Amino acid sequence: xxxxxxxxxxxxxxxxxxxxxxxxxxxxxxxxxxxxxxxxxxxxxxxxxxxxxxxxxxxxxxxxxxxxxxxxxxxxxxxxxxxxxxxxxxxxxxxxxxxxxxxxxxxxxxxxxxxxxxxxxxxxxxxxxxxxxxxxxxxxxxxxxxxxxxxx
Amino acid sequence: xxxxxxxxxxxxxxxxxxxxxxxxxxxxxxxxxxxxxxxxxxxxxxxxxxxxxxxxxxxxxxxxxxxxxxxxxxxxxxxxxxxxxxxxxxxxxxxxxxxxxxxxxxxxxxxxxxxxxxxxxxxxxxxxxxxxxxxxxxxxxxxxxxxxxxxx
DNA sequence: TCCTATCGTTGGTACCTACCAAGGAATTTT
DNA sequence: AAAATTCCTTGGTAGGTACCAACGATAGGA
Numbered sequence: 121x122x123x124x125x126x127x128x129x130x131x132x133x134x135x136x137x138x139x140x141x142x143x144x145x146x147x148x149x150x151x152x153x154x155x156x157x158x159x160x161x162x163x164x165x166x167x168x169x170x171x172x173x174x175x176x177x178x179x180x181x182x183x184x185x186x187x188x189x190x191x192x193x194x195x196x197x198x199x200x201x202x203x204x205x206x207x208x209x210x211x212x213x214x215x216x217x218x219x220x221x222x223x224x225x226x227x228x229x230x231x232x233x234x235x236x237x238x239x240x241x242x243x244x245x246x247x248x249x250x251x252x253x254x255x256x257x258x259x260x261x262x263x264x265x266x267x268x269x270x271x272x
Numbered sequence: 273x274x275x276x277x278x279x280x281x282x283x284x285x286x287x288x289x290x291x292x293x294x295x296x297x298x299x300x301x302x303x304x305x306x307x308x309x310x311x312x313x314x315x316x317x318x319x320x321x322x323x324x325x326x327x328x329x330x331x332x333x334x335x336x337x338x339x340x341x342x343x344x345x346x347x348x349x350x351x352x353x354x355x356x357x358x359x360x361x362x363x364x365x366x367x368x369x370x371x372x373x374x375x376x377x378x379x380x381x382x383x384x385x386x387x388x389x390x391x392x393x394x395x396x397x398x399x400x401x402x403x404x405x406x407x408x409x410x411x412x413x414x415x416x417x418x419x420x421x422x423x424x
Numbered sequence: 425t426c427c428t429a430t431c432g433t434t435g436g437t438a439c440c441t442a443c444c445a446a447g448g449a450a451t452t453t454t
Numbered sequence: 455a456a457a458a459t460t461c462c463t464t465g466g467t468a469g470g471t472a473c474c475a476a477c478g479a480t481a482g483g484a
Contacts, residue, residue: 125338125419128324130381131317134388135404136298136395138411143295145418146288151470165283172280179431186277188473193433215431215480229282236286243288246417251410252287258399258407259290265398266297267277331461340443345463367450367461 146243153235157228158202162187162195167204167221167229175220177210204228298395305387309380310354314339314347319356319373319381327372329362356380 131137151161159167165185170176173184178196182189196219199205204225210218221229244252283289303313311319317337322328325336330348334341348371351357356377362370373381396404 126336127419128317128320128336130320130324130385132412132415134385135392135408135411136295136302136388138408138415139291139295139395140299141295142411142415142418143288143291143293147292150288165280168280168282172282177431184278184280188471189432190434190474191472196432213431213481217432233282233286236288240287243291243418244414246413247410251413254406255410255414256287256290258403258410259287259294260284261398261403262396262407263284263290263294266294266395267279329461340441341462342444342464343442348462365451365461369462 142243146239149239149242150236153239154232157231157235159198159204159228159232160195162191163198163204164229164232166192166195166199166219167225167232170205170219170221171226171229175218177216178219179216181219199225202228294395298391301391301394302388305391306384309383309387311350311356311380311384312347314343315350315356316381316384318344318347318351318371319377319384322357322371322373323378323381327370329368330371331368333371351377354380 147161154160154164162185165187166181169181169184176184178192179189181187182192187195196205196207200207202224203222206220206222207217210216240252244255247255299313306312306316314337317339318333321333321336328336330344331341333339334344339347348357348359352359354376355374358372358374359369362368392404396407399407
């Protein structure tokens with residue numbers, strides 16, 4: 121009759137459950153859209169960090185975003201060949217790279233952020249503008265409580 | 273200086289990003305707490321489905337919760353030995369099992385739901401009662417839009 | 425100079441989620 | 455009674471995330 125889940129009310133009463141469900145759906149949709157741009161979620165996060173904070177070493181990027189340095193290698197293996205970042209050895213310390221956002225990277229980031237807006241519209245289709253703003257503000261507040269230093 | 277992520281404002285402005293972050297944090301905490309009861313998230317979902325909808329076959333449970341039947345085997349391998357569910361062959365069709373919540377299962381589910389409440393309090397520590405209620409209502413509405421049949 | 429530390433990299437582990445194929449047992453259909 | 459279908463199970467694949475150890479290259483301190 122139906123191959124769509126009909127979840128128990130007990131679970132729907134759990135905020136963390138809803139959070140997880142909607143969050144996973146959003147993450148999945150975002151990942152699908154970014155794939156069309158040839159990048160992944162971590163790649164987008166790195167582009168955003170480079171734009172917001174300026175050029176950085178891979179180590180700094182990893183610390184900032186909470187990514188293990190070894191996992192950052194895969195991100196760079198994506199971003200560098202696509203020309204979305206410029207990576208050169210730091211003249212002052214040739215152990216480290218100096219990773220910077222390229223014009224192409226900036227354009228891709230802009231596109232990714234537009235995709236994010238569309239994902240939000242899709243994910244929160246049932247909510248009006250005010251409700252979306254309220255939801256965002258509440259999430260921001262809750263997240264700030266979780267990660268004190270992440271406050272903008 | 274800091275081993276805690278300092279996320280780019282660009283990302284914090286993305287509702288889906290926050291949703292995912294807070295959702296993952298909640299899921300993780302819930303998983304940690306359930307582990308102390310010897311069960312996982314899927315196990316809890318099955319217990320909740322059995323309480324809300326009554327005894328069912330594994331196929332029905334799978335369809336209802338969106339779990340692949342083969343993955344449900346692992347859930348049963350957890351719940352049956354713990355005595356949280358009673359599983360017997362359906363007399364009318366001995367291919368299928370009739371899985372029912374046991375008294376121990378009901379008690380464990382109650383405990384799990386209490387844990388869920390504590391996780392909410394922890395996860396949403398930065399929000400007051402009204403804000404938590406608002407957040408829950410908004411998530412419920414958004415989720416209902418995503419999964420039309422999941423409305424309670 | 426020698427020792428130690430850091431940066432990026434390779435390679436590996438572990439865990440979890442989600443799927444799919446195939447088979448035995450039981451049932452229904454033809 | 456033969457064939458097709460359903461239910462559960464086993465086994466395998468695939469993707470994603472998160473770690474950790476060790477190494478070459480480079481740099482700084484004793």
